[in-house]
Amino acid sequence: MQYLYGSGEAAALSLQAYQALWNYLKVEIGYRRDKSQIRSVVLTPGSTLDNPRFETCGKRPLAVVLDIDETALLNLGYERDEAASGGGYDAARWSRWEQTGADKVAAVPGAAEALAAARREGFTVIFNSNRSAASAAQTAAALDHAGLGPAALFDTLWLRGEGEPSGKDSRRQKIAGRYCIVAMAGDQLGDFSDLFNAPDASIAARRNTVGGTLLAPLWGAGWFMLPNPVYGTALKGGLDDIFPPDARWTDPGAAPR
Template sequence: MQYLYGSGEAAALSIQAWQALWTYLRNEIGYRRDKSGVRSVALAPGSTLDNPRFEACGKRPMAVVLDIDETVLLNLGYERDEAMRGAGGYDAARWSRWEATGADKVAAVPGAAEALAAARREGFTVIFNSNRSVATAAQTAAALDHAGLGPADLFDTLWLRGEGEPGGKDARRAKIAQRYCIVAMAGDQLGDFSDLFNAPDAAVAARRNSVGGTLLAPLWGAGWFMLPNPVYGTGLKGGVDEIFPPESHWADPQEKK
């Protein structure tokens, strides 16, 4: 929390990511005279991590699809409450109460508001795809407005998790992709780009290698943009032996004597 919400380093990383997204939209997409040949950066149905497929935009309007929490919106009120409580684990009911009542206790991720405003000025539709509940859609839209990130309209530019729906985002991404050509995505978790990254049986090393060791690697910084989040999420897993393989082990020779 100190790093993400309090450090200049985290703010610089966030600004860097949003600057990169805007530069990509302007240079790689905006300057093309014939945009019908631009390809979506959302994985097409039937794709795998080893065999990704992407569809051409055709005549669909272009859109940028974004996660909300810790991608464009900093949940300052909730995280302060977490910090004051100490370790206790995620409480879904308390998070629901935060969604319903914390709309004015948030701030924009550094760089996000400026990048989204620039994208909208150039004709890109900004769409939010979040695992927040559809039951608190009005409050989520209000939080985005409070942070200067809106507007967001439910089932148009705001897509949220329905009652009883699983936490994955691919189904909602597919619905967005039917209406828009998704030319850029941003998130703070790999699931913000594809649910395929979060296979339940994926080992820590395999999940890490899937980012840089597949045909998807060139998308980072060129259609896919990751924001820092060392506070929570699917990236925080793995024991010491999973993260540090045997060949990396070292012991101070002075302490061996």
């Protein structure tokens, strides 16, 4: 929390990500004369991480799709309360936050400016979040408070319905049916594809899917990652999962244990 909400380093990373997103939209997309041949950055159904496939835009309007929490919106009130009170994630507590915390948030550095610029250039900005659809009005109000709106449910705001799984691919495909999604931003790999969150994937395999497959060129060129060392799917793995055996080192000058 010190890093994400309090450091200049995290603010710089966020600004860097949104600057890169805007430059991509302006240069790589904006200067293309034939927009119909631009490829969507959403994996088509049937794709795998080793065999990704994408559709061309055709006549669909161009859009940017973003996660909300810690991608566009900083949940300062909630995280401050959690830091002070301790304890892990509690779904009921989060629900109360969604309902009552709309004015205790701030925009991720760079987000408001980049999204405003995208809208001015004709890109539709769409939010796809696992926040509850029951709190749609409050979520829209939080986005407005942070200068990130407007957002309208089932148009430019897509939220998790009652009993719906946490994966976002089903909502992504519904959005992709109406828009050509030319850029996505998130703070978790699942903000880009549910395929990254296969339950049987090892720590090393999941990391390799990012840089060791045909998807690697998308980072910074259609897919934009924001820093979040506070919560989420990134924070798992023990000592032996994270550090490979051939990288182990023992200080020869250390006292025997």
